[in-house]
Amino acid sequence: MPAERTRSTGSDxxxxxxxxxxxxxxxxxxxxxxxxxxxxxxxxxxxxxxxYSVLALAADDVRPTQRELAEFLRLDPSQxxxxxxxxxxxxxxxxxxxxxxxxxxxLVATDAGRALFARARDAVRAVGIDSLxxxxxxxxxxxxxxxxxxxxxx
Amino acid sequence: MPAERTRSTGSDxxxxxxxxxxxxxxxxxxxxxxxxxxxxxxxxxxxxxxxYSVLALAADDVRPTQRELAEFLRLDPSQxxxxxxxxxxxxxxxxxxxxxxxxxxxLVATDAGRALFARARDAVRAVGIDSLxxxxxxxxxxxxxxxxxxxxxx
DNA sequence: TATTGTTATACTCTATAACTATA
DNA sequence: TATAGTTATAGAGTATAACAATA
Numbered sequence: 394m395p396a397e398r399t400r401s402t403g404s405d406x407x408x409x410x411x412x413x414x415x416x417x418x419x420x421x422x423x424x425x426x427x428x429x430x431x432x433x434x435x436x437x438x439x440x441x442x443x444x445y446s447v448l449a450l451a452a453d454d455v456r457p458t459q460r461e462l463a464e465f466l467r468l469d470p471s472q473x474x475x476x477x478x479x480x481x482x483x484x485x486x487x488x489x490x491x492x493x494x495x496x497x498x499x500l501v502a503t504d505a506g507r508a509l510f511a512r513a514r515d516a517v518r519a520v521g522i523d524s525l526x527x528x529x530x531x532x533x534x535x536x537x538x539x540x541x542x543x544x545x546x547x
Numbered sequence: 548m549p550a551e552r553t554r555s556t557g558s559d560x561x562x563x564x565x566x567x568x569x570x571x572x573x574x575x576x577x578x579x580x581x582x583x584x585x586x587x588x589x590x591x592x593x594x595x596x597x598x599y600s601v602l603a604l605a606a607d608d609v610r611p612t613q614r615e616l617a618e619f620l621r622l623d624p625s626q627x628x629x630x631x632x633x634x635x636x637x638x639x640x641x642x643x644x645x646x647x648x649x650x651x652x653x654l655v656a657t658d659a660g661r662a663l664f665a666r667a668r669d670a671v672r673a674v675g676i677d678s679l680x681x682x683x684x685x686x687x688x689x690x691x692x693x694x695x696x697x698x699x700x701x
Numbered sequence: 702t703a704t705t706g707t708t709a710t711a712c713t714c715t716a717t718a719a720c721t722a723t724a
Numbered sequence: 725t726a727t728a729g730t731t732a733t734a735g736a737g738t739a740t741a742a743c744a745a746t747a
Contacts, residue, residue: 407611407619408699412603416691417581417675421596423697424578425621427571442575443714449566457561460728465561467579469716474730496723496728521571527700528693536693537570539686543577545562546681597737614705623739628707642706650705650746 420543430524434516438509439483443468445513447476451486451502452510458497485509574697584678588670592663593637597622599667601630605640606656606664612645613652639663 412418431442440448446466450457459477463470477500480486485506491497502510525533566572585596594602600620604611613631617624631654634640639660645651656664679687 407604407609407615410604410607410609412600412607413695414691415671415675416679416694417585417596417671418600419691419694419698420574420578420581422621422699423694424574426697426700427574431571442571446566446572450561450564453564453566455561455564458728461561467576470729471717471731472715491728494724494728498729517569517571521569524697524700525570527696532689532693535686535689537568537573539682539690539693540570540573540577541567542681543580543678544573545576546580546678612705624706625708625740626738645705648705648747652706 427521427524430520431517434520435513438513438516440509440513443472444476444480445510445517447473447500448480448485448502448506448510449514451480451500452507456489456499456501458491458499460497462500480506581675581678584674585671588674589667592667592670594663594667597626598630598634599664599671601627601654602634602639602656602660602664603668605634605654606661610643610653610655612648613654616654634660 407413428442431445435441435445443466447462450462450465457465459473460470462468462477463473466473468476477486477488477498481488484503486500486502488498489501491499528536561567582596585599589595589599597620601616604616604619611619613627614624616622616631617627620627622630631640631642631652635642638657640654640656642652643655645653682690
């Protein structure tokens with residue numbers, strides 16, 4: 394077994410810079426790593442983080458409108474149009490008319506969409522668990538709770 | 548005084564979705580919010596998060612090469628060229644020849660660069676403290692420590 | 702041979718405004 | 725008059741490959 398992990402690059406001294414102590418920088422770098430890992434895991438399913446997130450909310454039974462998706466995922470409504478178009482053309486999701494507001498589209502996953510999501514979710518979870526393994530087990534839930542405060546500050 | 552904070556949107560039920568429990572999603576959303584806040588604070592100084600990060604490392608005395616900047620900031624080396632070009636044209640940083648490796652450029656901030664960085668840093672810190680205020684004071688250091696594990700997993 | 706910085710290019714993502722249909 | 729979705733488009737960001745200088 395390896396006695397200790399080795400660092401991959403020779404730029405270790407940059408970690409002692411003031412920037413490396415900034416929470417915003419740590420967030421950005423952690424997100425970049427997690428995003429790359431998630432996209433790599435999703436590629437075999439023809440998804441990326443964005444389309445996976447939309448599919449996940451459609452497969453859940455929250456029946457989101459496109460406007461809600463935009464706000465929740467921090468995207469412009471016009472970007473949601475493109476994402477939903479792509480998923481709908483692959484028959485993974487459907488736009489349903491909202492009976493309460495005929496302007497709004499409610500997004501619902503098809504059976505094929507739910508099946509693909511289940512497989513993609515397993516792949517994403519596997520890399521997520523691997524990425525989280527650097528965090529002590531007893532701290533993982535606390536980290537998620539604290540991150541949630543930052544992600545939903547109101 | 549307000550009795551309690553109010554939520555800004557009507558899509559609260561999406562927060563009960565499985566996606567909202569994913570660490571990767573929380574990271575992405577927290578990062579999106581922090582990035583938007585930082586960019587807004589930096590705009591008056593003619594900087595964005597990217598250029599601010601490069602300037603910060605140049606103003607620190609770590610003397611990073613462009614290759615190190617690329618790896619540290621998770622950018623392509625060609626993007627670093629463009630960022631450094633912009634800062635150098637504004638006389639905020641200089642490319643110095645690395646005596647140890649004549650292929651490499653070491654980045655150093657000018658006096659003007661250090662002065663601008665000091666002002667920009669104060670602005671960024673102000674919004675950072677504000678964003679962090681949603682996290683209990685006794686948890687803030689722990690959050691930074693855990694995030695650092697995710698940002699630098701090796 | 703491999704690596705640093707650079708250039709060129711294509712591709713994706715993002716932001717903005719205008720339009721329609723409904724409220 | 726305001727809002728949900730759509731379209732168009734321009735700008736910013738990203739990824740890739742090739743090149744010269746140096747290791």
